[in-house]
Amino acid sequence: MSTAVPAWAAADSYTAALRAGRGPLFLRREDGWLLPLEVERWCARADAADLDVLDRCEGTVLDVGCGPGRLVAELARRGRAALGIDVSEAAVGHAVRLGGQALRRSVFEPLPGEGRWGTVLLMDGNVGIGGDPRRLLDRVTRLLRPGGLLIAETAPVDVDERAHVRVVDAPGTRAAGAPFPWARVGTPALLRHARGWEPAGRWAADGRSFVALRGRSASSRAEPPKSTAVISSQRAGKPSGDSPVASR
Known part of the structure; x- marks a missing residue:
């Protein structure tokens, strides 16, 4: 069953920031606390810390x-089979224009290659998606092949919090759409x-913190469900062989 796309994913402020390649852009909690979003870094080419993460990826x-x-585009330049997913149409379009493969989809929806990915990335604080890290980790377990690798970027401080947030482009701006759940996890x-x-x-690099986790082996996990989803932002062909990534 399809998951509703969060209102922020189509918000004018988020789309405008991605198109411009710069902020300001923030996640704002309901108590007014602001978390700056690093739009300029996201829209630039992969930096040294990113490249180190990509060097550690398997399969x-x-x-x-x-x-x-930026990451799927760099992996494509390296000739690596990779797919990005995002709930924002603007983000997916940008990724495809950079030369990466990308699909507009929530991680909690059916995805190509379930149970066959060698590495799953949760970068840029995306371990906070859905506001429930344990639920997200359970979902990633079902996406990875037995013994697969998760690389997550964590908050650079020791924090474990849940909140409902909105995307805003200035501290006093009235945000459109309903708040959505998010987590900050060190x-x-x-x-x-x-x-x-x-x-x-x-490890840490350039003020950013990362964790690598190895998934369950084949002997300790149930058979993963099969997915009939295909890559589409430009709806692509069905995956074939051992690769979960469809060719365009």
């Missing part, structure tokens, strides 16, 4: 919440939530 790569697509909290995962590394 086919699924970038959850790919945004404007490395210690993510490791607490990652029951059943094997820690596979943690």
Whole structure:
């Protein structure tokens, strides 16, 4: 069943920021607290910290919440099989124009290659998607192949919080649409939530924090469900062979 696209994904402020390649843009909690969003970095080419993450990826790569697509575009330049997913049409369009493969889809909807991805990425705070890290980790387990790798970017402070937020382009701006659930999770909290995962590394670069987790082996997980979804922002052909990524 399809998941409703959050109102912020089509918000004028978010779309305008992606098109311009710059902010300001914030997540605003209902108590007024603001989290700046790094639009300029997201719209630029992959930086040194990003490249280090991509060097650690194994097999086919699924970038959850790919945004404007700097990571899937870099993986495409490397000849790696990769797919980005994002709920924002503007973000998916930007990723495709950069040369990456991308699909407008929520991580909680059916996806291509379920149970066969070698690596799942949760970058740029996307471990907060849905406001429930344990639920998200459980979903990622079903996306990865047995023993697959999750690389998550965590908050650079020790935090574990849930909130409802809105996207705004200035502190006093009235945000359109309903608030949506989000989480901020530091490395210690993510490791607490990652029951059943094997820690596979943690590191910091350029003020950013990362964790690698190894998924369950074939002997300790149920058979993953098969997905009939295909890549479409430009609806693509069905995946074939061992690769979960359809060719355009």
